[in-house]
Amino acid sequence: MSDRLSVIFAALADPTRRAILARLAEGEATVTELAEPFDISLPAISRHLKVLENAGLISRSRSAQWRSSRLEAEPLREATAWMERYRRFWDANFTRLDAHLKRMQTDRTTRRTQ
Amino acid sequence: MSDRLSVIFAALADPTRRAILARLAEGEATVTELAEPFDISLPAISRHLKVLENAGLISRSRSAQWRSSRLEAEPLREATAWMERYRRFWDANFTRLDAHLKRMQTDRTTRRTQ
DNA sequence: CCGTTAATTAACGGACCGGTTAAATGTAGG
DNA sequence: CCTACATTTAACCGGTCCGTTAATTAACGG
Numbered sequence: 001m002s003d004r005l006s007v008i009f010a011a012l013a014d015p016t017r018r019a020i021l022a023r024l025a026e027g028e029a030t031v032t033e034l035a036e037p038f039d040i041s042l043p044a045i046s047r048h049l050k051v052l053e054n055a056g057l058i059s060r061s062r063s064a065q066w067r068s069s070r071l072e073a074e075p076l077r078e079a080t081a082w083m084e085r086y087r088r089f090w091d092a093n094f095t096r097l098d099a100h101l102k103r104m105q106t107d108r109t110t111r112r113t114q
Numbered sequence: 115m116s117d118r119l120s121v122i123f124a125a126l127a128d129p130t131r132r133a134i135l136a137r138l139a140e141g142e143a144t145v146t147e148l149a150e151p152f153d154i155s156l157p158a159i160s161r162h163l164k165v166l167e168n169a170g171l172i173s174r175s176r177s178a179q180w181r182s183s184r185l186e187a188e189p190l191r192e193a194t195a196w197m198e199r200y201r202r203f204w205d206a207n208f209t210r211l212d213a214h215l216k217r218m219q220t221d222r223t224t225r226r227t228q
Numbered sequence: 229c230c231g232t233t234a235a236t237t238a239a240c241g242g243a244c245c246g247g248t249t250a251a252a253t254g255t256a257g258g
Numbered sequence: 259c260c261t262a263c264a265t266t267t268a269a270c271c272g273g274t275c276c277g278t279t280a281a282t283t284a285a286c287g288g
Contacts, residue, residue, distance in 0.1 A: 007131075012123040013120050015125035030235090031234070040276090044276070045273095046235065047275095047276080050236095059233095065234045065235075065284065065286095071200070073200045077204040077205070081195055085136075086185070086187045086190050090191040091191070146263095146264070154248090156267070157248075157249085160266060160267090178264090179264045180264065181266095194233095227258070
């Protein structure tokens with residue numbers, strides 16, 4: 001389970017971690033601030049943050065004794081990109097677009113599309 | 115870890131399972147067919163399939179002694195929908211669109227947009 | 229320097245995961 | 259019915275995950 005995508009999905013497979021990401025979407029926050037909504041210990045939060053950091057989903061900076069976390073959504077883009085390959089299996093619009101593209105591709109009439 | 119999204123992400127966090135989904139994108143397949151590319155035992159594949167089924171990512175049908183699996187991408191739509199909330203953090207186009215929408219919303223000129 | 233505050237590390241326990249092999253189940257078919 | 263084939267279930271094992279409490283590190287501020 002060492003490939004990048006696996007690490008990302010595994011990080012997202014925990015509700016506490018997803019809630020942390022949701023909180024970080026509103027702005028940076030320190031560990032204690034992030035821990036506040038949950039009734040689990042600070043060390044537990046600290047390790048969730050490490051998991052998120054390993055997945056590249058957050059970056060962290062230190063100022064004095066506070067360590068603030070910041071959302072880094074690039075891994076989400078990667079994960080979405082992977083899922084995108086299956087879009088035609090759920091998205092009716094995509095299915096139509098797909099058919100349209102296939103039609104155009106098969107079409108040898110070389111008419112310029114504006 | 116019982117909420118739907120967690121189960122889906124956890125199912126996707128394994129490279130073997132993602133490879134199985136990739137194979138199923140090309141069409142239904144039996145357990146032995148799915149197992150063929152991997153050098154892990156059949157029972158192991160069988161359990162991966164159960165995980166995927168629990169996540170709703172595949173459905174299964176039986177005909178004689180063969181059980182064929184079929185891709186069900188709806189959970190991928192759900193997962194994508196969740197990630198979509200963070201799109202503005204990675205997608206430059208979305209950032210521009212977002213700014214545009216905010217501008218329009220702030221605009222009190224009520225001019226009809228064709 | 230010393231106390232306080234913020235956060236991490238260490239050590240531990242219980243649950244789950246992903247693999248194995250061996251046994252069981254279910255169905256087709258001579 | 260008996261055999262062969264496809265698949266699942268059972269039992270086990272080592273490793274990882276998620277939580278705990280206690281101890282440690284780091285920095286500020288009187």
